Amino acid sequence: MKSKPAFILKVSCPGRSGIVAALGNFLADRGCFIKEFHQFDDLDSGRFFSSIEFVFEGNKNPSVDQFRAAFEVTALRFDMEWEIRDADKPAKVLIMVSKYDHCLRDLLYRRSTGELNIEITAVVSNHEDLRNLAEREGVPYIHLPVTKENKPEQEVRLLEIVKETNTELVVLARYMQVLSNTLCEQLAGRCINIHHSFLPGFKGAKPYLQAYERGVKLIGATAHYVTANLDEGPIIDQMVERASHSHDPQHLTQVGRDIEAQTLARAVKHHVGQRVFQNGLRTVVF
Template sequence: MNTPDTLILTATCASRLGTVDVVTRYLYEQGCYVADMQTFDDARAGQFFIRAEFRRPADGQFDEVAFRDGFAPHAARFELQWQLTERKRKPNVVILVSKFDHCLNDLLYRYRTGQLAIEIPAIISNHPDLQRLADWHHIPYYHLPVTADTKAEQEDRMWDIINESEAELVVLARYMQVLSPELCDKLAGWAINIHHSLLPGFKGAQPYHQAYAKGVKLVGATAHYINNELDEGPIITQGIQPVDHSHYPEDLVAKGRDVECVTLAKAIQYHIEKRVFMYQGKTVVLGN
């Protein structure tokens, strides 16, 4: 899958006149063609968000350091919080998993075929079951068993692996352990979890069984950033699947698997493409 040879400029600041112009005018002055752009102005919060994807000048002359230095004073006038990212750059992603393999399988397929522009330097699990799957993809697999007594030690080792892997994103692909508040604090803003319900409904364990007990007519999945509150982190994406009275809990589980995979993959895609802004405990997602 071809990834555009472009750069992505993202920025946010207080709502004020000229916020779009300060970005687009500078790109024009540098000879950079804007290939794609989304903006959002939160009228209630008074906050502006912009994502501009642009091509380098046609003559090929582009100095990223000079570009950053030149844009900095313009950004300072508007108190912009901004980032510049090369679209083709593949961030390191560490995946946490337990025994359920459907989300991991899906992510590895998208990784192998280039649908997800990432590198996976490590897979960490509290069970040995998915070792062969990781081996087949030539990805290091770390089996770190955990009990109540060894949780702190296990998480310390996990944190070491994440750092040694130079991970920029951690993905909990049905990792069925509640992370400690200390690890949640370390991973805040750069760890994505997939929960198998439409949050904020049916938090915690066995959400499909909870949904069955309530007779719901839709089941779904939620990909969110983690925080110190169980299943309460800022939501990135959600997916749904219609069901009815004839679906027993096992049927809901089966129906939900595909939704979980697609929802998680989409959240990762949005994250690595710099489409997600966290603000006031929730997200702004400038999707395509």
């Protein structure tokens, strides 16, 4: 039996009584079967957050446009910020890389197995090193070399590519260029970076050498939204791994690469699955 199409309703609004009942009643009145219902009230910020996956049970299902129009009444009543999307439709993702390949390889693999429901619109890089890797997977590879002189025009070109490809999410998969404040603002809430340490931690060059010299017992990685404040955006996911006195910088680097790839993939999966909400400097992740 063919499964029915699933949809995800993502909602945030000021917290007050009656929101959960209103959402449940609205879906029930339209013959919707709720597969998953996540909700959280943040008492500090006074915000309510919910992600609901549902299917239409009846034979005559309303279109998504009809559903959106009908939901506007409920949304206005509770001052909601909301969106609805087809849960089965791949999210359009653009990946940016420099020379490190481990995060790109991992994302390509998880896409091929269906673990990540994404369509990679392009791989953009300031180097040519990973062209063969991307093109073997049928992904367009766009070389945008960056210098101090041409950085503004290359960032304009990047935004053009994002628009031309209808990209919904930009992923910095070890892209080793700092984005300008203007670009960060234009991509706010739709650009994820993987940082090679458990923030806050060892910033700058050779983080694993710094960790080794300090004799750390934990190393990690942090996936976060990109903001104008370097490496200080809202954190989506983090992982750590034990280390010991016997681990040299090469071993720490190997372990770190595995953690980076896993953490970035989880953050991307959460984002495209409509499970991440920005809540000030923090995130709510279902």
